[in-house]
Amino acid sequence: MVNKLRIGAMTRARGKWACGLLALLLTGGMAQAQDLSLKDARLSLLPGDMPGAGYFSLHNDSPENVTLVGAQSDAFKNTEIHMSMEKDGMASMHAVPEIDIAAGERFEFAPKGYHLMFMHRVAPLEVGDDIEVVLRFADGQQLPAIFEVVSPAAMH
Ligand SMILES: [Cu+2]
Structure with missing residues (x-):
């Protein structure tokens, strides 16, 4: 039971990371217009x-x-x-x-x-x-x- 929960949390975390990387790739790593x-x-x-x-x-x-x-x-x-x-x-x-x-x-x-x-x-x-x-x-x-x-x- 405890193990299952932990695996779930890890999968979620990895999904988030993958999304961040995808966003970076899609924008070509370009800096946002901060100024x-x-x-x-x-x-x-x-x-x-x-x-x-x-x-x-x-x-x-x-x-x-x-x-x-x-x-x-x-x-x-x-x-x-x-x-x-x-x-x-x-x-x-x-x-x-x-x-x-x-x-x-x-x-x-x-x-x-x-x-x-x-x-x-x-x-x-x-x-x-x-x-x-x-x-x-x-x-x-x-x-x-x-x-x-x-x-x-x-x-x-
Ligand atoms: Cu017009």
């Missing part, structure tokens, strides 16, 4: 299958310049970096391939400017939900962050 952080991350949710817009403040407290090249979330099929602009009184937006953030700088994703465009929701979302978004950088760093789902009315 990069997101503040005030929120996703403005529109009704139906309209895209959601992600806003946040990205802080680069590392001694290196970084380049944001994309983002992804399990809650949406694809995500693009967008920039809104107004021309002749008409609002429009276009995709931006990458954004440089210099060492020690911060970059604001805010309404009427840069935003993450989340397209094709794959799961139902409600105001108040949290979704995980992973930001990707040109050097291979990945920064996971939690975005709070908010109503577009809360943006103003």
